[in-house]
Amino acid sequence: MVVQLSEVFLKDPQSFLQKIQDASLSNPGKPDLQGSLGIEEAISDLFLHKDELEKGMVQDTNFGHEFFAGAIKMNDQYWRGCRYVLNYSEDESYVDESKIALDERYSLFVTNIPGEQIPNQSNYLETKEENEVFKELTMKYSNRTLEKGDFGFCVKCYGGMETRIRVCQAVDMLGMYEEPSEYSDGLPILHLITFQDYKQPFTTYPSEEEAKQLQSKLLTQFNKVLGDNVASKSLLLCLLSNVVHRADSFIVGSFSLNLTNCTPVCAFRIISLLKDLTNRTVVQKVNVHELNKEPLYPRSDGDTLSIGRLQLTPGTLLILDETELSSGTLNDTGVRNVAFLSFLLSQQEITFAYPFSSYNIQTDVRIVVLSHGKSILPVNVVYASKFDESSMSSETSLPSDESEALSNYLKLWTRATDIPYDMLEFIQSNYVGSRRNGSQTNEKVLSIEINCSRLYAKSLASKLVSREHFEEASRLVEQWTIP
Structure with a gap:
C-alpha cells in the first residue's frame, strides 16, 4: 500500500x-x-x-x-x-x-x-x-x-x-x-x-560479537599510523563520544583528545585514515597565519549572516591540526578565533557573532587535536603518542569493503550506553576506597573514568557498562595527562 x-x-x-x-x-x-x-x-x-x-x-x-x-x-x-x-x-x-x-x-x-x-x-x-x-x-x-x-x-x-x-x-x-x-x-x-x-546514513548496529572483531581490526589500522595501542584506544573512544547530558556548564559525554609528539607527516596520515572512516570530517589548521586570516565562526553585520568555516553540524568529526603552530602575534581576528575554539571545546557550543552581541548554539562535535607539544586549547585529556615515522605505515587507504565495515562500526557513536545501578555503587565504593588509600584520583578524573567506561562499552556494542569496561577505562586514564 x-x-x-x-x-x-x-x-x-x-x-x-x-x-x-x-x-x-x-x-x-x-x-x-x-x-x-x-x-x-x-x-x-x-x-x-x-x-x-x-x-x-x-x-x-x-x-x-x-x-x-x-x-x-x-x-x-x-x-x-x-x-x-x-x-x-x-x-x-x-x-x-x-x-x-x-x-x-x-x-x-x-x-x-x-x-x-x-x-x-x-x-x-x-x-x-x-x-x-x-x-x-x-x-x-x-x-x-x-x-x-x-x-x-x-x-x-x-x-x-x-x-x-x-x-x-x-x-x-x-x-x-x-x-x-x-x-x-x-x-x-x-x-x-x-x-x-540527518546525523548519519542509516545503518544497523553490529552485534557484540561483530563489534569485538571490528574493534580489533580498527585498532590494528590505528596502530599502523599512531604507533602504539594506548593512542589507538584513546582515539577510538574519542570517535565514539557524544554529548548525553548538560548541566549548566558541565557537559556529560563529550571527550576531546589531544595527541602530542605529532609531526605534519603523522598528522597527514592520521587525517587521511579518519576521512576514509567517517562520513563527516572537517580539518582546521591552527597556526598564527590561519587564526589571523578570517573568522572561523558565523557572524552577522546586522543584515545578513555569513558562514564560518567552523559553522558545523552535530555529528561532525573536527580535527584541529596544530603541528605547524609556531610563535607569532595574533591580531583581533586571531584572538577571537582562539576564544571561539576554546568555547567550542569546553562547552560544545558554536558562537554566532553580531555587531553588539553574540549567542551560542549547542552542538555535539567530536574533537581531536594533533600537536607537537600540549595544545593551546582546552581538552579533556592529553596523550604523548609514541610516533615513529620510520616504522609507521605510509599506506592509509583501506580496501573498500573493509573501509565500509569499519565506517559502519564507528556509527556506534550515536548509540546510548547506560551504567546500571550496581555498577554505580561499585564505582562509588572503588573511589572512596582509593581516596582512603591516598590515591590522587579526584572528581575530575573520576568523571573521565566513568565517561570512558561508557565509551569503551559502546566500542563493544554493549548497552550496559560492566566492571571489565570500567577497569579497562581506568587503565587508559592512568596513561593520560588530564589538564
Whole structure:
C-alpha cells in the first residue's frame, strides 16, 4: 500500500498534495491554515526512511518571511488549498480579496553539510549550467557558502515547520522544487513538505560479537599510523563520544583528545585514515597565519549572516591540526578565533557573532587535536603518542569493503550506553576506597573514568557498562595527562 501511494505521489505530486489539503478544508467557513493540513503526516510515512532525500545544513533560519494566498474560495462554494501550487492559472491570479485566506511561510538558507563525504551526488541540489544567467544575482549570497563550488538554496517552510528546525542542523528534506528566477535572486527554491534530522546514513548496529572483531581490526589500522595501542584506544573512544547530558556548564559525554609528539607527516596520515572512516570530517589548521586570516565562526553585520568555516553540524568529526603552530602575534581576528575554539571545546557550543552581541548554539562535535607539544586549547585529556615515522605505515587507504565495515562500526557513536545501578555503587565504593588509600584520583578524573567506561562499552556494542569496561577505562586514564 505504501509503495503504491509513493508511486502515485511521484507521478503527480501536486495533484496528490492538492487532494490532501482540500480534504482538510472541506468546511464551508473561512479555513484555519495552522499546521500542516495533513500533508506532512501523509508524506513522511512514505519517504522519510529512504536515502533519496535532499540533504543540507541550515545555515540561516532567518532568511525571510512572507504572506501568500493559502486558500482560494472557488465558485463561492468550497475552499481550494494553495500550498505547493507553483503555477497559477490566469483565473486564479485575479481573485477578490474576500475570497482569499492568507497563509504565511518562513524561509531558510541551506548549503552543503561541511565535511560531508558525498556518496551520491543526486541527493544534493547543485547549480546548473543553464542557471549561469543568474550568476550575478546569486553573488550576493556567496558569503553564505564556504567554497566556490558549494550550493546554496532557499527552503520555504509551511505550517510552523520552521519552529522545529535549528540553525546548523543537518537535515534530510523532501519538497517541491522551483527553478531559479529573478524573483528568487537566482536561487533554487525547495518548498518543504517534510524533513528529518540527518546525523548519519542509516545503518544497523553490529552485534557484540561483530563489534569485538571490528574493534580489533580498527585498532590494528590505528596502530599502523599512531604507533602504539594506548593512542589507538584513546582515539577510538574519542570517535565514539557524544554529548548525553548538560548541566549548566558541565557537559556529560563529550571527550576531546589531544595527541602530542605529532609531526605534519603523522598528522597527514592520521587525517587521511579518519576521512576514509567517517562520513563527516572537517580539518582546521591552527597556526598564527590561519587564526589571523578570517573568522572561523558565523557572524552577522546586522543584515545578513555569513558562514564560518567552523559553522558545523552535530555529528561532525573536527580535527584541529596544530603541528605547524609556531610563535607569532595574533591580531583581533586571531584572538577571537582562539576564544571561539576554546568555547567550542569546553562547552560544545558554536558562537554566532553580531555587531553588539553574540549567542551560542549547542552542538555535539567530536574533537581531536594533533600537536607537537600540549595544545593551546582546552581538552579533556592529553596523550604523548609514541610516533615513529620510520616504522609507521605510509599506506592509509583501506580496501573498500573493509573501509565500509569499519565506517559502519564507528556509527556506534550515536548509540546510548547506560551504567546500571550496581555498577554505580561499585564505582562509588572503588573511589572512596582509593581516596582512603591516598590515591590522587579526584572528581575530575573520576568523571573521565566513568565517561570512558561508557565509551569503551559502546566500542563493544554493549548497552550496559560492566566492571571489565570500567577497569579497562581506568587503565587508559592512568596513561593520560588530564589538564
